Amino acid sequence: MSTQTISKSSTWRGGNSPFKLSYGKLMMWIFLLSDAFTFSSLLVGYGAIRYSFPSTEISQIESLDLHFAENVQDKFANGADAHHGEHFIPALREAGVFNEIQWPSPDLVFNHFPFAHGLHLPLIFVSLMTLILILSSVTMVLGVEAGQRGDKKAVSKWMLWTIIGGFAFLSCQAWEWTNFITAGATPWANPYGPPTFAALFFLVTGFHGFHVFSGVLLNIIVYINNLRGTYEKRGHYEMVEKVGLYWHFVDLVWVFVFTFFYLI
Amino acid sequence: MSSHTNQNVDIHDEENYDPTVWVPKTHSHGTKDIWGRFWILLGLTIVDVGFYFVMAPGMLRNIIFIVLGIVKAWFIVGTFMHMKHEKKSLASMIILPMIVIIFFLIWMMYEGNFWGTFK
Numbered sequence: 274m275s276t277q278t279i280s281k282s283s284t285w286r287g288g289n290s291p292f293k294l295s296y297g298k299l300m301m302w303i304f305l306l307s308d309a310f311t312f313s314s315l316l317v318g319y320g321a322i323r324y325s326f327p328s329t330e331i332s333q334i335e336s337l338d339l340h341f342a343e344n345v346q347d348k349f350a351n352g353a354d355a356h357h358g359e360h361f362i363p364a365l366r367e368a369g370v371f372n373e374i375q376w377p378s379p380d381l382v383f384n385h386f387p388f389a390h391g392l393h394l395p396l397i398f399v400s401l402m403t404l405i406l407i408l409s410s411v412t413m414v415l416g417v418e419a420g421q422r423g424d425k426k427a428v429s430k431w432m433l434w435t436i437i438g439g440f441a442f443l444s445c446q447a448w449e450w451t452n453f454i455t456a457g458a459t460p461w462a463n464p465y466g467p468p469t470f471a472a473l474f475f476l477v478t479g480f481h482g483f484h485v486f487s488g489v490l491l492n493i494i495v496y497i498n499n500l501r502g503t504y505e506k507r508g509h510y511e512m513v514e515k516v517g518l519y520w521h522f523v524d525l526v527w528v529f530v531f532t533f534f535y536l537i
Numbered sequence: 538m539s540s541h542t543n544q545n546v547d548i549h550d551e552e553n554y555d556p557t558v559w560v561p562k563t564h565s566h567g568t569k570d571i572w573g574r575f576w577i578l579l580g581l582t583i584v585d586v587g588f589y590f591v592m593a594p595g596m597l598r599n600i601i602f603i604v605l606g607i608v609k610a611w612f613i614v615g616t617f618m619h620m621k622h623e624k625k626s627l628a629s630m631i632i633l634p635m636i637v638i639i640f641f642l643i644w645m646m647y648e649g650n651f652w653g654t655f656k
Contacts, residue, residue, distance in 0.1 A: 324649035
């Protein structure tokens, strides 16, 4: 194999890179496009199935006080620190809000926040998760920028923050799953309503969570390689950019999981 | 007789393009843009949450959420993934298929609504 120059009669005739990208980075873009198709198929399936169920009507819940710590104690006498689901779900099933026909409103399902037992706090925790992921995307792109300047120390610093952000997000997701599972949800059963809701939740957030997990592993590999001076020796920090592309993609997917699963 | 693993090969040299080692020269665009985009993304997420609590559920609210999602995606792909500094041909190769997907997504939500009438 030699580095002979092939005659460049036109951009697309070989011998140069039409996109002005290295092989690895172009392949990362193509992989991300195919991965975007995979996630799109999940979200398209979710959208179609979710709208084949009627939604929870506002009139069903506006008369209910959803802060269960204070007022449902008398009715269920479980004590203030009993698990949220223990009286919340039976009460809402009794009120006819959670049933097998209507799709449960996500703000009635994901309304927990750590250390705030029994309070109805919809969307707050998942917004925090979104913030964590956006922040870790920012630290990643700062690492990429440091790599473009060849600043090894700064790359280490920002990669470490990105890894911490990734673990923080995964921990939040583990907490969210734990709440949902201890309430009795499995891929084939759902105390909040139709079982399909739980199945799709586990499938889509699980698939995304696995991407985050793989991203954290890749980030750790890049972090260690950088500490060992691999990229300094190689003369460029393109590997940081490639892994960064993947990490931003994971953030991008979360933007849409957040939109379709929690907002809509 | 130079091998592509050879140290003498200039990996940035466009005239000696070797697909196994060639990488284009990169230069930093600074960090100001990055932090600017962070505040925009944070703001848009807060706007999302605001709409969620203020507006009644419905198709209009869903459309607002999808549009805001696309705006957020625009900033993530453009600045964080560096797309605005890449060649136009690459950007269209990636973005055009996704426009079709967004159309398909909205279409299938309408279709799902129709299936519900058969249940």
